[in-house]
Structures are given as C-alpha cells and as structure tokens.
Amino acid sequence: MDRFSAVERALRGAPPHALLEAVRDALIAHYTAVSVDLLVADYAMTILQPVHPLADTVEPVPVHGSAPGRAFGSQQPYVEKQPRGTRVIAHFPVSVRGDRIGVLTVRLPADGYTLRTERELQEIAEILGHEIVVAERDTDLYLQARRASRLTLAAEMQWQLLPGRSCSRPEYEIGAQLEPAYAIHGDNFDWSTSADHLTLTVTNGMGEGIQAALLTNLAINALRNARRAGLSLADQACLADQAIYGHYHGAAHLSVLLLRFDLATGDAEIVDAGSPKMWRLRNGKPEPIDLEAQLPLGMFEDTLYRAQPFSVLPGDRLFFVSDGVYDAASPAGERYSDKALARAMTATRLLPPSQVPRAVLHELAGHRGPVAAEDDAMVLCLDWHGRR
Numbered sequence: 001m002d003r004f005s006a007v008e009r010a011l012r013g014a015p016p017h018a019l020l021e022a023v024r025d026a027l028i029a030h031y032t033a034v035s036v037d038l039l040v041a042d043y044a045m046t047i048l049q050p051v052h053p054l055a056d057t058v059e060p061v062p063v064h065g066s067a068p069g070r071a072f073g074s075q076q077p078y079v080e081k082q083p084r085g086t087r088v089i090a091h092f093p094v095s096v097r098g099d100r101i102g103v104l105t106v107r108l109p110a111d112g113y114t115l116r117t118e119r120e121l122q123e124i125a126e127i128l129g130h131e132i133v134v135a136e137r138d139t140d141l142y143l144q145a146r147r148a149s150r151l152t153l154a155a156e157m158q159w160q161l162l163p164g165r166s167c168s169r170p171e172y173e174i175g176a177q178l179e180p181a182y183a184i185h186g187d188n189f190d191w192s193t194s195a196d197h198l199t200l201t202v203t204n205g206m207g208e209g210i211q212a213a214l215l216t217n218l219a220i221n222a223l224r225n226a227r228r229a230g231l232s233l234a235d236q237a238c239l240a241d242q243a244i245y246g247h248y249h250g251a252a253h254l255s256v257l258l259l260r261f262d263l264a265t266g267d268a269e270i271v272d273a274g275s276p277k278m279w280r281l282r283n284g285k286p287e288p289i290d291l292e293a294q295l296p297l298g299m300f301e302d303t304l305y306r307a308q309p310f311s312v313l314p315g316d317r318l319f320f321v322s323d324g325v326y327d328a329a330s331p332a333g334e335r336y337s338d339k340a341l342a343r344a345m346t347a348t349r350l351l352p353p354s355q356v357p358r359a360v361l362h363e364l365a366g367h368r369g370p371v372a373a374e375d376d377a378m379v380l381c382l383d384w385h386g387r388r
Contacts, residue, residue, distance in 0.1 A: 003030035016135035040102035043181040068103040092125035098168030154213040166354040176380040177357035186212030187378035204255040204276040237305040244298025253298040269307040281317040286345040314386035324375035356381040
C-alpha cells in the first residue's frame with residue numbers, strides 16, 4: 001500500500017471525534033511530518049480556531065495577515081520556509097465543493113517536501129474536509145471549534161439550516177454570509193443543485209430572537225418539502241405561504257426571493273415574495289434589478305404566486321442583500337444602498353464569491369460607523385459562468 005492510500009484509509013476508519021489524531025499519526029508515520037494541526041474558520045469568517053481538546057488555551061489565528069489565512073483565502077497551498085531551511089510549514093485549504101472549512105497545517109523536513117508531496121497533502125486535506133462534514137452528524141467537536149463565543153439559541157437554529165457558506169460548480173460559484181454571526185435572527189439562504197438546475201432561496205426574516213428563527217425554520221423547511229416533491233417554483237411559494245399562514249394566521253410573514261436557473265442556458269425564473277434586494281454586476285457596471293413584487297409568504301390565505309422570466313450571461317455577478325444591508329444608514333443618514341453598495345460591488349469585483357460577502361459586510365460596518373446594527377445583515381454573491 002502506498003503512503004497516500006495509507007493516510008486515506010486511516011481517515012476513513014477514524015472515529016468521528018478523532019479525525020485530527022488519525023491524520024496526524026498517519027502523516028507522521030508515512031510523510032515524516034513533525035507536527036500536524038487543524039484550524040477551522042469561525043462563524044464570522046475572521047479567525048481560524050484550533051481543533052483541540054484544550055482549544056481555549058491556544059490562540060486563534062486571524063484570517064487576514066497570517067500564513068494559514070493566506071491558504072484559506074486563496075484556496076491554494078501556502079508554504080513557509082524556516083530561516084535555516086531544514087523544515088517547511090505547509091498550509092492546505094480544507095474545503096468541500098467550494099465550501100471553506102479551514103486549514104490543515106503540516107510541518108515536515110524541507111528535503112521531504114516535493115511537488116508530489118504537495119499534491120498528495122492537498123488531496124488529503126480535501127479528504128479530511130469530506131470526513132469532517134460526515135463526522136458532524138455524530139460529534140459536536142468541529143462545530144464547537146468554530147465558535148469564538150457562545151451562539152444565541154436563535155443563531156444556533158439559523159446556522160443549522162444553512163447548506164454551507166459557499167459552493168462551486170463549473171457553471172457557477174456562490175458565497176454567502178450572515179451578520180451578526182453569533183446573534184442572527186431571521187435572515188437566511190438556501191440552495192440546491194441537480195444535473196440541470198440550481199434553486200436558490202434568499203430570506204429576509206421578520207421579528208427578533210427565537211420567534212424570528214422559528215418563522216424562518218418553518219418557511220425554509222416548507223420550501224424544501226415542496227421543492228423535493230418536484231413542484232414548480234410558483235407552487236413552492238404557494239405551499240410555503242399556506243404553511244406559514246396556517247400556523248400564524250397572518251400575524252407573521254416572511255419576505256423571500258426564489259430563483260431557479262437552467263444550468264445549460266442561463267434562463268431563470270424568479271418569484272419575488274416581498275424579497276431581499278437583487279443587484280447585478282455586468283461588464284463592471286452595478287445596477288439594481290427591478291422585479292415583480294408579490295406578497296410576502298404567510299400574509300394572507302391562499303395567495304397565488306407567479307414566476308417571472310430572467311436570464312444571466314457568462315460573466316454576470318448577482319448580489320442578494322437583506323434590508324439590514326440596503327437600509328443601513330450612515331451617521332449622516334445616507335442609506336447604504338444609495339451609493340455605498342454600488343461602490344462595494346465594484347471594489348470587490350476581482351475577489352472570488354466566497355470572499356465577497358465578508359468584504360461587503362466589512363464595508364457596511366465602516367459605512368454605519370459607531371452605531372450598532374439594528375437588524376440582521378445577509379449578503380449572497382453568485383458568479384455565473386455558464387455551461388460550456
């Protein structure tokens with residue numbers, strides 16, 4: 001058995017809580033590694049935290065300005081060479097289909113670090129990412145490591161709803177982020193892909209705390225139930241509308257934007273149910289997209305919804321933001337969507353979608369100034385490449 005297969009087998013057979021120990025022992029035995037560490041990104045995507053039984057005693061690493069952060073941001077291996085040249089410290093992104101989890105750091109002798117070794121370690125980091133996703137069904141270890149502080153119960157419920165924070169396929173790339181990460185209420189996003197279609201849901205929550213989280217949970221699961229039953233986009237909205245009205249009788253409602261893209265053609269259909277806002281960056285020019293506004297889900301009984309046609313071209317970048325973004329005001333009273341959002345879209349045009357939401361939310365904090373946020377903020381960025 002070759003050394004790569006030996007490490008892979010060790011990971012496949014490891015208990016859910018012992019993936020780091022398994023990969024560490026295997027890399028020491030088969031790659032002469034000196035030490036192996038696993039860092040995972042926190043919910044705010046600003047620091048990388050160690051997966052370690054005594055994690056509270058180990059300092060987190062900032063995403064920006066650190067060597068592991070360079071590997072995390074670029075999604076490429078980054079190698080530090082020691083002054084005397086006897087050892088190298090190599091950092092490898094741990095990701096699953098574009099969803100960035102963290103960084104695997106391996107220290108090993110410089111003479112043992114070849115191009116082949118780098119390729120194998122990069123693939124091992126990817127395998128580790130897949131094993132972490134599976135292991136999270138059975139252990140809290142990796143979810144606990146992501147927390148820089150305690151989540152509110154509402155935030156716990158919202159994060160458990162998400163499909164991930166980024167996703168990539170040849171036809172598209174998605175990146176999304178929620179703030180405040182440790183105390184979100186009702187904003188959310190969801191996506192599902194098949195061989196030929198991408199379905200995207202962006203939710204602008206109503207209310208605060210547990211009530212907002214419960215409302216969003218009901219809506220997202222109702223939409224998933226309708227989508228998995230094979231219903232059309234308009235019928236998905238109708239079923240979720242009935243579920244929310246049946247429970248709240250109009251006392252609570254939810255703004256949702258539903259989209260379904262044909263991966264082969266870029267043709268799409270949209271249901272705008274009192275939605276979050278949508279912008280497009282095409283040929284470097286940002287512009288808001290006016291949609292056919294319909295009633296939010298759950299406002300009235302038996303509301304009918306219509307899907308409107310839309311299309312995207314290769315090279316288009318779509319932005320979806322909640323009212324906590326576009327309605328945020330500067331100390332002088334200027335809304336973020338008046339001018340600042342367009343500037344932020346243009347300024348981040350060279351970043352990959354996985355990094356764009358964090359950058360836009362950072363700009364939003366600067367626009368808002370010292371004033372505390374009054375609402376959730378959600379940013380989702382979609383790059384459309386099209387099918388070749």
